[in-house]
Amino acid sequence: MSATGKPVTGPFEKTKGWLDWCDSPTKPDFVLPPGSVDSHCHVFGPGAEFPYAPERKYTPCDAGKAQLFALRDYLGFARNVIVQATCHGADNRAMVDACLASGDRVRGVATVRRTVSDDELKQLHAGGVRGVRFNFVKRLVDFTPKDELMEIAGRIQKLGWHVVIYFEAVDLPELWDFFTALPTTVVVDHMGRPDVTKPVDGREFALFLKFMRDHSNVWSKVSCPERLSVAGPPALNDERNAYRDVVPFARRVVEEFPNRVLWGTDWPHPNLKDHMPDDGLLVDFIPHIATTAALRQKLLVDNPMRLYWPEEKGA
Incomplete structure (x- = not known):
């Protein structure tokens, strides 16, 4: 049953379990630009086909490619970038399977170990990993x-390929030397998880902005307000204006670095403990952080196409 008490049916049907994703997302008021890319999402299993890693820190409910693609179409995205979830470890099969099934509408970000062979890397590339x-x-x-x-x-x-880094703001000073030595484009997940109870002009977020300002190879995803917000779940707010405490941080990054920002749903929202977000309301968050059509075009279309589909004409 869904949260409303109605049977869960149709393309969003799921196996109930821990970490249930929203089975009845709102249709967004915001209409995405044509060709928009959901640049940060995941697939979980299904576990019977793609088992979860024995060393995993959490066990999700299944959330496979069929549900992801149904959500993509429902929200109005044209493409996805699937980031390997930690619950699958370095077994990238579920992610690559989704890439191959997409008709070139999906790219992937993998997890690999030092033992990966060059042939295996080439196979991942052929499967859509970038x-x-x-x-x-x-x-x-x-x-x-x-x-x-x-x-x-x-x-x-x-x-x-590029490197995606996921860290928390308090750890940036310790990781600075390593990050700035990376030889590739570097994409930061979720603005380095800033503490939004601190000032947007404070020392901690200023360091992150300096990181981007001083290193032109660094990009940022301005995603996951549901992870960063301390204002509470949307039910406690005006739903169309949820996560407002994150807006000043994300808007600052979008406006200062318009050519190096990405956005994604983070579906199916792994390891959340307080509430499960409505993906339609997350899409309605976008115009609050990218306030002009030109900024939204870069954030949702031009930038991800340049990074993940550079071979396409005009990307």
Whole structure:
């Protein structure tokens, strides 16, 4: 049953379990520009076909490619970028399967280990992968030596891939030297998870802006307000204006670095504990942080196409 008590049917039907995603998303008021890309989302399993990693820190409910593609079409996106979820470890099969099933409408960001062979990297590239993710959030992954990560970065640079980094704002000073030494384009997940109870002009967020300002290879996803907000779930606010405490941070990044920003739903929202967001309301968050048509075109179309589909004419 859904949260409204109605049977869960149709393209969003799911196996009920922990980390249930919203089965009845709102139709967004905001109409996405043609060709928009959901640049940060995931697939979970289904576990019977793509088992979860034994070392995982959480076990999600299944959320496969059929549900992701149904949501994409419902919200009005044209393409997806699927980021490997930590619950699958370095087994990228579910993500690659979704890429291959998409008709070139999906790109992937993989997790790989030092032991990955060059042939395996080439197979991932053929499957749609264009980046690797390095996760530094301690509650989600075990520590990987930085020399191993730097070796991986050097190898994937030859394929034209980029590195996605996931970390928390408080850890940026410790990670600064490593991040600034990476030889590829670097994409930061969710603005480095700023503490939105602190001033947008405060020292902590200023360091993140300096990181982007001083390093032209650094991009940022201005996504996941539901993870960053402390204002409470949408039910406690005006739904169309949820997550307003995140707006000044995301808007600052979009306006200062319009050619190096991306946005994504983060569907199916792994490891959330307080509330499960309505993906339609997340789309309605976009015009609050990208306030002109030109900024929204860059954020949703031009930038992701340039990074993930550069071979297409006009990208």
